[in-house]
Amino acid sequence: MSPLLDIRGVSVRFGGLAAVSDLALALGQGEIHALIGPNGAGKSTVINCISGFQPLSAGEMRLGDERLGQLTPVTAARKGIARTFQTPQLFGRLSVADNVRVASRSGRTGLFDGGELIELVGLAGLQARAAESLAYGQQRLLEVARALACAPRLLLLDEPAAGLAADDIARLARLLRRIAGELGLGILLVEHNVGLVKRLCDQATVMHHGLVIASGSPAAVLSDPAVVTAYLGAQASPSQARPC
Ligand SMILES: Nc1ncnc2c1ncn2[C@@H]1O[C@H](COP(=O)(O)OP(=O)(O)OP(=O)(O)O)[C@@H](O)[C@H]1O
Ligand SMILES: [Mg+2]
Structure with a gap:
């Protein structure tokens, strides 16, 4: 194979x-x-x-x-093919939830529900926060959730x-x-x-x-x-x- x-x-x-x-x-x-x-x-x-x-x-x-x-x-x-960046490239003013939602609207079916992904990467409770307000490490985790939302x-x-x-x-x-x-x-x-x-x-x-x-x-x-x-x-x- x-x-x-x-x-x-x-x-x-x-x-x-x-x-x-x-x-x-x-x-x-x-x-x-x-x-x-x-x-x-x-x-x-x-x-x-x-x-x-x-x-x-x-x-x-x-x-x-x-x-x-x-x-x-x-x-x-x-x-x-989905990726994250060494320096996070998020939609800074969009919420955590919207950053993931934008990716899962890109035509492919999500692996998990967006909310579940956010929880799985450890950002539960932060859905409404603007991405730019997250700590650097949290921004990386949000990028992982966003990449996975592309399935x-x-x-x-x-x-x-x-x-x-x-x-x-x-x-x-x-x-x-x-x-x-x-x-x-x-x-x-x-x-x-x-x-x-x-x-x-x-x-x-x-x-x-x-x-x-x-x-x-x-x-x-x-x-x-x-x-x-x-x-x-x-x-x-x-x-x-x-x-x-
Ligand atoms: N767009 C570019 N224009 C010119 N040189 C570049 C460009 N991108 C990377 N380089 C150079 O190519 C080499 C490899 O860079 P790269 O960013 O791929 O390394 P890296 O292994 O990811 O390093 P790091 O661990 O620091 O992130 C470096 O010398 C870098 O300066
Ligand atoms: Mg590098």
């Missing part, structure tokens, strides 16, 4: 900078796949490519049996746990495991929290300066000498990067 997402030979150049070089990555249905690496490694650029925000310089991507070609954000969303096949999360307290991280991890397991979503998770990656993810790909330097199980890649060296070069070992 084809993987849900199959990326081959993908490169992105910004002028003279190779932000992503010859990336290969496969992600199965129901799999949670971590994309990790030091700052500037190219992780967000990969998410931007898959979600149609960044054209590829080379390579191809397939979603199931379909070749994706050059995507736009709209065509990516129509194919069932995606593939969910791309760019550092969703940054700025969250431990109990919010644990709730988010349970939710991601549930939607991957019960609904068969594939999840690509960019995350610096090594404890979360080890607990939650089935596979991991590590990037450094745009190149994949390791891929495999989280435990194996995080003890790979090339990965340890890459993080030490960035002044922290993976286990010290952001403890859970």
Whole structure:
């Protein structure tokens, strides 16, 4: 069976900078796949490519049996690809409930009812609050709820746990495991929290300066000498990067 997402030979150049070089990555249905690496490694650029925000310089991507070609954000969303952003991109003046409602009106049937999603991500009681009034970590959780309201096949999360307290991280991890397991979503998770990656993810790909330097199980890649060296070069070992 084809993987849900199959990326081959993908490169992105910004002028003279190779932000992503010859990336290969496969992600199965129901799999949670971590994309990790030091700052500037190219992780967000990969998410931007898959979600149609960044054209590829080379390579191809397939979603199931379909070749994706050059995507736009709209065509990516129509194919069932939803994402969150490293810096939350919400409708600041709209309420929490309306931010989710807008997404679930985009033509696909929601996975859960909007109110249920808000509760599942841990924002119960905040439905009427303006998104811009939420704490930064809560804005990230609202982005996760909004992405899920699109009923995606593939969910791309760019550092969703940054700025969250431990109990919010644990709730988010349970939710991601549930939607991957019960609904068969594939999840690509960019995350610096090594404890979360080890607990939650089935596979991991590590990037450094745009190149994949390791891929495999989280435990194996995080003890790979090339990965340890890459993080030490960035002044922290993976286990010290952001403890859970
Ligand atoms: N639109 C752009 N124009 C020019 N350079 C860019 C652009 N977007 C990213 N870059 C550069 O590409 C490289 C990869 O950036 P990217 O944001 O993908 O890294 P990252 O792994 O997500 O890092 P971080 O962990 O800090 O979020 C960096 O050197 C960055 O400065
Ligand atoms: Mg990034």
